[in-house]
Amino acid sequence: MKARLLAPFAPNLTKLMLCAVTAGSLMWTGQMLAAQDDDTIRIGFISPRTGPLASFGKTDGFILEQARLALANGMTVAGKHYQVEIIDRDSQSDPARASQLAKELINQDVDLMLAISTPEVINPVADASEAAGIPFISTVMPWEAWYYGRGAKPGEASPFKWTYHFGFGTDEFYRTYLSQWSLIDTNKKVGVMYPNDADGNAIRAVLKPRIEKAGYTVIDPGAYETGTSDFSSQIALFKSEGVEIINSFPIPPDFAAFWRQAAQQGLHRQIKIIQIAKTGLFPSDIEVLGSLGPKIASAAYWHKTFPYTSPLTGQNGEELAALWEKQTGEQWTQQLGATLSLFDAGTEALKQSKNPMSRTSVRDAIAKLNVTTIGGQVDFTSGPVPNVASGPIIGAQWVKGTGKFKLDYVITENVTDTNVPVTHTLLQYNR
Structure with missing residues (x-):
């Protein structure tokens, strides 16, 4: 000064x-x-x-x-x-x-x-x-x-x-999700969980129409409020519609509540790809889910293997x-x-x-x-x-750890930055 x-x-x-x-x-x-x-x-x-x-x-x-x-x-x-x-x-x-x-x-x-x-x-x-x-x-x-x-x-x-x-x-999300979702055969029914916040509203307005245009059927129960504790209505809709992919942009506590309830009500058994963003980015987000955590798909804005x-x-x-x-x-x-x-x-x-x-x-x-x-x-x-x-967002997945940590974070596709090496095949969640 x-x-x-x-x-x-x-x-x-x-x-x-x-x-x-x-x-x-x-x-x-x-x-x-x-x-x-x-x-x-x-x-x-x-x-x-x-x-x-x-x-x-x-x-x-x-x-x-x-x-x-x-x-x-x-x-x-x-x-x-x-x-x-x-x-x-x-x-x-x-x-x-x-x-x-x-x-x-x-x-x-x-x-x-x-x-x-x-x-x-x-x-x-x-x-x-x-x-x-x-x-x-x-x-x-x-x-x-x-x-x-x-x-x-x-x-x-x-x-x-x-x-x-x-x-x-949203362009990077769109390209990454279509690349990642193409790795597993599904009925192309996507249940979306977009919150009523800046992220959720932007994704709903821009990403959702592009997913539909690409041939996916989007099941949207509507925006939910951050801090929601009961997701029964969304889960019931996804079950009745036969959703096999879920795409969500929640904060970590909201996703943990949703996915535990999904398991209690049997939704997780029909889901082939659970694709999350804004949460599921860090080991702690997934570890709290216990056995429900491995094989959750994510997206990496950075990975230690970025060259x-x-x-x-x-x-x-x-x-x-x-x-x-x-x-x-x-x-x-x-x-x-x-x-x-x-x-x-x-x-x-x-x-x-x-x-x-x-x-x-x-x-x-x-x-x-x-x-x-x-x-x-x-x-x-x-x-x-x-x-x-x-900037890039790279398709990734949480799998059971092979070293000293409970989980490993692996790269499954790289369409938004081909310099990043793909190291693993995407695993189907309900298998």
Whole structure:
């Protein structure tokens, strides 16, 4: 902050030095110069580390350590050296708190805001950043829920000047699901469980019609409210319609309640593919289901076998996952690479800006960013819409573990990024 306050006086520093005739004033001038040389870039970071979305934020403390270690000596931009400070906050899975935290970080004069994981965290932070004119990047939610969910209109110019998002969208889900579902012979009846939230509404509006157009019959019992405890009506409908595929976008507690009830009422015996998103991403989501967990199909926005390296830390996926497991004794999760990819993109934008402490310069660098992160390519110059860079979602499945962990997370298809190796055949759930 000291350097920011002194910046307007920089043109007069030479005059000040000439006038500094006492030892005390010479010392004061030297402190001013040192402060100017030691400007600090401040990065704000908000994620859900507690609350119902805590599984998304579980590894963020570890990634913050990796990022801070990599930035311990600062960075040089356009020939000038800067220290870097990361200020992290826990949204507690509460959208109102996420918005308030963003405003607090904005008041702390952050140069770049980062947010990750679900609309409940990302959208309120993005809105606060947009209103304040703070450069912002996010990942890990469908981009349609970010773009249209915040007021953009199809075919119209983007209303966003400061906020950017990268990652998967409904096109990636569509391509991955059709690729994955084609691996097992079914009657093509899909029961969908889309909640009444930003994710669910975006998926229902965009993905559902494309699935139907591809020849699948979609059985939709309607939007349900997050926190629903009784799914009997949905289960009865799926049973009566002979559904063999289920596609769902719930938060983890809702899916656990639904799938346990499905088993109690016998639905699980007719399901050949249970395809879930937003939950089932992490081992803990599946382990709580006990014997009902193995063979649940998922989709990976990152996997340790992604063949990419972090430009920030120099780690590849296998190295990052191994370090996590060594330090914590716990199984790696896909959030490791997702969070690191966000810091990869953010720090690369700062490095490519003409002035990392100029908001417009950082914003312009983000708009032109095209970089390979540990999660793959992030290219804001190619759409699919302004302010968005698309990313892969890879077909995966949870199977019984063959090593020290109860479950293994394996890749079953790779249509959205063929550089990612397919390692296993998709297993039918009810066998």
